[in-house]
Amino acid sequence: MPRSIWKGAISFGLVTIPVKLYSATEEKDVSFRQVHPKDGGRIKYKRVCEKCGEEVPYGEIAKGYELPDGRMVILEKEDFDQLPLTTTKSVEVVQFVGEDEVDPTYFAKTYFMEAEGPGTKPYVLLRDALIKTGRCAVVKVALRSREALALIRPVDGVLRMHTMLWPDELRDGAFAAPPADVTVSDAEVTMAQSFIEALAGDFDPSQFHDAYREAVEEVVQSKLTGVEVAAPEEEAEEAEVVDLVAALRASVEAAKKRREEGAKQAV
Structure with a gap:
C-alpha cells in the first residue's frame, strides 16, 4: 500500500469530502551514478556558501527569494505555513467541464483520490454525478508549496486528479507550424x-x-x-x-x- 502524500477535503458546494492523495505514477527510467572510472567511487558534491565558503548541512539550507534588484528575502517554514491560501488543505471546485474541453498539454501529474472516514458516501455521490453528467471538475489545490489548477475525473470507479499547468506556463508553439x-x-x-x-x-x-x-x-x-x-541486426538502408x-x-x-x-x- 503506497503512502498518501496529502490529506485534505474536496469542497463540493456545501458538501465536504475528506480525501487522501496518492501518486498514480512512478518513473522507471534507467538510473546512473556519477563515478570515478579509476576505482568506481561515487562522486559527491558539497553545498558551499558562495560568500563565506562554509559547507552548509542540508538541514540548515533555507529558501531565498531574489528580488529584481538583487536583494534576497529569506523565507522560513513558518512563512509558508501562514500563506493566505484557502486551498492549502482543501480542493476547491470552481467549474465543471467536458473532458474533451481540456488540452492534455496542461496535465502535469496524476493522483488517485481515496475517501477518508465519513467521506465515502459523498465521494461516491460526486463520482456518480460526474459519470451521469459526462463532466469533470476543475479545482484549485495547493500541493508541494505551490497552488495549481487540477482536473478531477472518474476512472474505473476511482476519482483521479490531474494537476495542471497555468496558462502562462505553456509556451506558444506557433513557431513550429x-x-x-x-x-x-x-x-x-x-x-x-x-x-x-x-x-x-x-x-x-x-x-x-x-x-x-x-x-x-x-x-x-x-x-x-x-x-x-x-x-542487433542492421536494417537495410532505404x-x-x-x-x-x-x-x-x-x-x-x-x-x-x-x-x-x-x-x-x-x-
Whole structure:
C-alpha cells in the first residue's frame, strides 16, 4: 500500500469530502551514478556558501527569494505555513467541464483520490454525478508549496486528479507550424489515411515496453557475466523517396505485413 502524500477535503458546494492523495505514477527510467572510472567511487558534491565558503548541512539550507534588484528575502517554514491560501488543505471546485474541453498539454501529474472516514458516501455521490453528467471538475489545490489548477475525473470507479499547468506556463508553439504555402494533394491525404487505418486499433498500453531500459539492463548483465551482448541486426538502408504517395503506399504494405505476422505469433 503506497503512502498518501496529502490529506485534505474536496469542497463540493456545501458538501465536504475528506480525501487522501496518492501518486498514480512512478518513473522507471534507467538510473546512473556519477563515478570515478579509476576505482568506481561515487562522486559527491558539497553545498558551499558562495560568500563565506562554509559547507552548509542540508538541514540548515533555507529558501531565498531574489528580488529584481538583487536583494534576497529569506523565507522560513513558518512563512509558508501562514500563506493566505484557502486551498492549502482543501480542493476547491470552481467549474465543471467536458473532458474533451481540456488540452492534455496542461496535465502535469496524476493522483488517485481515496475517501477518508465519513467521506465515502459523498465521494461516491460526486463520482456518480460526474459519470451521469459526462463532466469533470476543475479545482484549485495547493500541493508541494505551490497552488495549481487540477482536473478531477472518474476512472474505473476511482476519482483521479490531474494537476495542471497555468496558462502562462505553456509556451506558444506557433513557431513550429509549417509555412502556410506548403500544401498536399488529395491523393497524398488519401494514402496517408490508408496508412492510419492500417495501424488503427484499440489502445492497449500493455503491448508496449521500454526497449532502451531493457537494452541497458542487458548490457549491465553482460558486464557482470562477461558474456557479450549479441549485436542487433542492421536494417537495410532505404533509398530516399521523393514521391510521398509511393512512400505511403510502401508504408501501408509494411504495416499490413507486420500486423499479419503479429496475428500469427499470437496464435
